[in-house]
Amino acid sequence: MPHAIIRGANGRRHEVDFGDVPIRVEIYASEETVEIIIEADFDTLPEKRRRFALLNIPRHLFSEATAAAARRAANPVLHRRRDE
Secondary structure, three states, rough: OOOOEOOOOOOEEEEEOOOOOOOEEEEEOOOOOOOOEEEEEEOOOOOOHHEEEEEEHHHHHHHHHHHHHHHHHHHHOOOOOOOO
């Protein structure tokens, strides 16, 4: 089930549970950042009441994380998590 969890600077946990409703995922990239938007309830609720999560990530960190995920997928035996 799609969901997003963040922990703010105040230490409080915030969760967006998208449930079983259809979601929309959009990705926008510039030279400096990658923005990922996940939105539910887009066909039934007005924009101000929709559940959503928005990530804005420096592009170089997104590229590094994507490359690391690709390396793990290409050779899962060498990149097993320690808790498996």
